[in-house]
Amino acid sequence: MAELWFxxxxxxxxxxHVRGKTDWISFELADADGVSGAGEITSTQLDRDVAxxxxxxxxxxxxxxxxxxxxxxxxxxxxxxxxxENVLLASAISGLRCAVADALAKRxxxxxxxxxxxxxxxxxxxxxxxRLYANINRSMLPxxxxxxxxxxxxxxxxxxxxxxxGFTTAKCAPFDECxxxxxxxxxxxxxxxxxxxxRAAKDAAGPNRTLYxxxxxxxxxxxxxxxxxxxxxxxxxxxxxxxxxxxxTDAMRQIHARSPLPNAGAEKGYGxxxxxxxIEDDVLDIxxxxxxxxxxxxxxxxxxxxLEPGHPGSxxxxxxxxxxxxxxxxxxxTAFGNVLPLEHAVYEVEWRREVMEPFEEIRDGxxxxxxxxxxxxxxxxxxxxTHGRRWEE
Ligand SMILES: [Mg+2]
Numbered sequence: 001m002a003e004l005w006f007x008x009x010x011x012x013x014x015x016x017h018v019r020g021k022t023d024w025i026s027f028e029l030a031d032a033d034g035v036s037g038a039g040e041i042t043s044t045q046l047d048r049d050v051a052x053x054x055x056x057x058x059x060x061x062x063x064x065x066x067x068x069x070x071x072x073x074x075x076x077x078x079x080x081x082x083x084x085e086n087v088l089l090a091s092a093i094s095g096l097r098c099a100v101a102d103a104l105a106k107r108x109x110x111x112x113x114x115x116x117x118x119x120x121x122x123x124x125x126x127x128x129x130x131r132l133y134a135n136i137n138r139s140m141l142p143x144x145x146x147x148x149x150x151x152x153x154x155x156x157x158x159x160x161x162x163x164x165x166g167f168t169t170a171k172c173a174p175f176d177e178c179x180x181x182x183x184x185x186x187x188x189x190x191x192x193x194x195x196x197x198x199r200a201a202k203d204a205a206g207p208n209r210t211l212y213x214x215x216x217x218x219x220x221x222x223x224x225x226x227x228x229x230x231x232x233x234x235x236x237x238x239x240x241x242x243x244x245x246x247x248x249t250d251a252m253r254q255i256h257a258r259s260p261l262p263n264a265g266a267e268k269g270y271g272x273x274x275x276x277x278x279i280e281d282d283v284l285d286i287x288x289x290x291x292x293x294x295x296x297x298x299x300x301x302x303x304x305x306x307l308e309p310g311h312p313g314s315x316x317x318x319x320x321x322x323x324x325x326x327x328x329x330x331x332x333x334t335a336f337g338n339v340l341p342l343e344h345a346v347y348e349v350e351w352r353r354e355v356m357e358p359f360e361e362i363r364d365g366x367x368x369x370x371x372x373x374x375x376x377x378x379x380x381x382x383x384x385x386t387h388g389r390r391w392e393e
Contacts, residue, residue, distance in 0.1 A: 005065040006103040007031045011058050013051050013378060016322070016388040018349050020142040023388070024322030026379055027054055029061070029099045037103030038378060039095030040292060040324040045268070046088060053092035055393035061096075069097040069104070080271040083295070090270040090293050097296030098328050106374035112331040113369065116301045128369045132344040132362065133169035133212065134162035136201070138346035140152060142355035150176060154191075159204035159211070162346055166364030169237065169341055171212035172201050180220035180243075187226035188219075195230055202235045210237035212264070217244040224255045232260040238286065241265040242265040245283050246274065253283045262286055266316040268293050275303045279314050286340065288318035291325050297332035304336025316340035323352060323360045327375050330367045342367065355383050380388050 008029040018025045022044055030036035041050040060075045072093055073079070083090040105115035136158035138147045140362045148154070155172055162170045164183045174197035182188035202211045213236040219227055224242035231239050239261040240266075245252040246266055256263045264286035266278055271294070275287040287307070289300045304315045319329045319342060326344060344367070353360040357380040361368040370376035384390050 003067075004104055004107045005067050006035065006100060006107060007063070007065050008058065008061045008100075008103075010392070011055065012392045013054075014384045014388060014390045016379070016384060017144040018322070019144055022138070022141070023167050024324070025051065025323050026322070027051070027095065027099065028378075029058065029096075029103065031103070035103055035106055037099035037101070038324060038375065039098035039102075039296070040322055040328070041091055041095040042292065042325065043091070045297065046091065046321070048088050050088060050091045050095065051279065051393070053088060054095055054170060056312075057092055057096055058393070063344070066100050066104070066239070066335070069101040069296060072096045072100055080273065080295075082212075083270040087268050087270075087293060090268075090295070094270070094292055094294060094296045094299075097298060098291065101296060101298050102328075102374040109373050111369065111371060111373060112297060112328070112375055113335040115330070116298055116335045119298070120301070120305070123232045126337065128334070128371065130330040130334050130338070130367045130369065131341040132167065132365055133171055133210075133341040134165070134167040134346045134365070135171045135343050136162055136346060137171070137173040137214070138320060138345040150197070152196040153303055155197040156200035156204045156330045159201040163205060165346075167367060169210040169212065170201060170205055171214060171240075171343065172197060173216050174198050174201075175215055177219050178218040180223060182220075182223055185222050187221050187230065191223070191227060191230070195234060198231065198234045198236060205350060207235070212236065212240060214240040215242045217241050217248075219243060221254060223253050224251075225258055228255065228259045228261055228376065236261060238262045238350060241267075245278060249278075249281075249283055253281065253359070256283060256285070261279045264288055265318065270303050271295055271299060272306050275315075276306055278331070279307055279311055280320045286314055286316050288316055288319075288343075290318040291329045291332060292321060297328045300329065302333035303309055304338065308336060308339065313339040317342045319343040320345045323356045324379055326360070326367065327377055329354070330369050331375065334369065351387075353385075355379060
């Protein structure tokens, strides 16, 4: 494996307009022999353009023989500590590491998950089917015509649709009206509509299926304890990010110490060390590395392999993005033998599965990994032409 190398010579970007403020942005690095690797840099969680940063970092790779995805860091003289502090840079590096790992796996003639496992000395194949949970939230964000219905009834219908499609776990982010600090101590009045949405979605899921609740760091120490109690009564399965576990670690640790539900979070963390600290210092029960921020699929695998043996069910990959990210995440998560499901943002756009070539296959709540080398699928240039644009750097 060590003698495999990839010499990136060209770079192009592509964007696909999904709906409202969402565009799926990705890029491809290619060498002179036509071997290529891809990474997604959709920036809906950043509101900053990652493409110029990718272009700048990729310049340092041209003409070099890359033998590992980590060469992206070394050649740019960056350390994991630099990336822990800078989410924009972490996103660009994660995309590039994904693209290089994809290209090297193609060189090895192996699916990415098998390449990652061989690289780390694991024998045996990982399952090619990965259990997903349905994040229904993005399907109710504004589309090109304007705001969508975010009533409890609308949450109920989306949760019902996910269950009818075979998912056994859904997730919502219901607290639109909340933003700490609040005028009162304890349960904020502004949380009432969000709790109604949770109850409606949980009612649709029923007692035997699970509803995770994401709070998008909208609470604080004064409100988070009561929100946790209310979510427990409403039957939620986990309590995600009442505060930002990376930016506000002390508050999150205190909330976690008294939380009646498992706490999940840390979607913008980079590197094994950050996630390990959050679990070992009792800040969270479940860390959520995102392939777009955490360092890409190889690093996501390392996070899983580091934490899962000692803390089973402590890693659930975060993925509110496009089909390229979901594909890379599925490779990483199956490679480390995930216990918890992988996130999938459902029902954002009806033609989603056709974005990839071959098509994205999701059946009965499971993602089916294509069996070709590398990621095993690419963003279809015809879909880029129809729904977006392509540009060179
Ligand atoms: Mg989240």
